[in-house]
Amino acid sequence: MPLASLPRRAILRLAALSLALGVVAGAPALAQSPKPEVIRIGSTAPGHLKFILFRNQKLLEKEFEKDGIKVELTTFDGGSAASVALGSGAIDLTYIGNNPSLRLGASGADVKLIGLSSWVPSNETLVVVRPDSPVKTLADLKGKRVAYLSGTVRHSTFAKALEAEGVSIDDVESLNIGIENSGPALARGDVDAIVESTGPAQKLVDAGQARVLFDAGVSGKPEWAVPHLISVNGDFARTYPQIVERILKVDIETARWADAHPDETIAIFVEETGNSEKAVRSSYSEGKFYQNPEIMPRAIEALKGEERFMAEAGLLKGKVNYDTWVDRSFYDAAAAQATASN
CATH class of the missing domain: 3.40.190.10 (Periplasmic binding protein-like II)
Known part of the structure; x- marks a missing residue:
């Protein structure tokens, strides 16, 4: 029987049934998280320590190869260039210093602070x-x-x-x-x-x-000594939250691996950067690398102190809204995953 000749009540029932079937049929697609074709991560040349370990050991490539996602690791001459790329969406995450990160946060750009790249007390x-x-x-x-x-x-x-x-x-x-x-x-x-x-x-x-x-x-x-930071483009974080969590999971695992393998970590860093082993061992005395990405309250206080200095010295315009800039949820989820995988 043609659809036009069916009673209105029957048409409504068919429409409801079709909608229900559509929802059921579409459920697997909705349950599947979106994924990018490529993840672009930047750091100041030659790269922060975990960034260098990612590159040397291909840690992120191994994490995402089963998903068919490429990983591009790019270095910049200075954190300012990297922060501009992050704010524009040209790259998705950055491992850079606190000063360029704070300037970007104060500008009101759509970025989130999601972790610490490092917090070395020696102030290098x-x-x-x-x-x-x-x-x-x-x-x-x-x-x-x-x-x-x-x-x-x-x-x-x-x-x-x-x-x-x-x-x-x-x-x-x-x-x-x-x-x-x-x-x-x-x-x-x-x-x-x-x-x-x-x-x-x-x-x-x-x-x-x-x-x-x-x-x-x-x-x-x-x-x-103020922590160096991991930041993510806001649009990327909203679109691919589970990807960001997995990146931080690898970050946590890498930080733990470095502390458990100090000599190998130093050897990789020296090889990748060309720095003298003496200088590297001086920076990371007692085989401690201070790579824990957790954003602790005292890290925020250190950043606020640095922000005040930068403003007084004319190195920063605007003001950081820490309530909107800092997002600990990605680290919390990543830490849970890292614990579960051990």
Whole structure:
């Protein structure tokens, strides 16, 4: 019988039945979580420790290969470039420093803080000069040319160190130059000092090309050590929450593996970065790597303190809303999965 000739009540019953069947038929599709074709993760070159372990051991590729999901690990020259890529959606997650992460959070961008990349208490920043430099103290850098990447943790640490000596960062001639160019510039005498992470700066010292003027890990204040962060693009997190949880599960497992295998971890880090083993062991003394991604209350307090300093130093515009920026739910779910898999 044609549908048009059926009584209205019969048509309604058929429609209801069709809807019910449609729901049942569609249930498996609805139950299946969406998945991306590729996961893009960025870090500041050469990469944070867990990022390097992911790359060296192909840990994320192994986690997602059964789903047919590709993983792309990309390094950026400076956290600012990585944070811009995250905010725009060009990459999905970042392992970068606190300063670029805080600036992005303060901008109101659609990003979430979901974990800690690391929280190393030694504050890995060196200020180095030429071996024959007449500069003897940080105060002697007043009016001198100093190279560092603007907006980095090193920038913040250097500003704090100068402030402790009664010198403003505005009193030095700051040059926004990365280590690839600042090292040769120091050798030529084009710059008077370099502010850089311990690893690459120590390489210059070991090669006899530089002398340590200031070591934040030795002479810095404990409160200068602020956690580095794992952030996710908000749209990616809302669309693929279970993917984000699985990434953090691998992160937790990687952090635990590093502490259980200190010598192998250091060997991988040295191989991947080219840093001296001496500098790496100095940064991770006693075989502890401080890679736990859990966002503890004291980590938030440290970030708030850093935010205040950045605002006062003109390194940040806007204000971070920690209630909307921080999302611990992904870590909680990942920790449960990691525990269950043990």
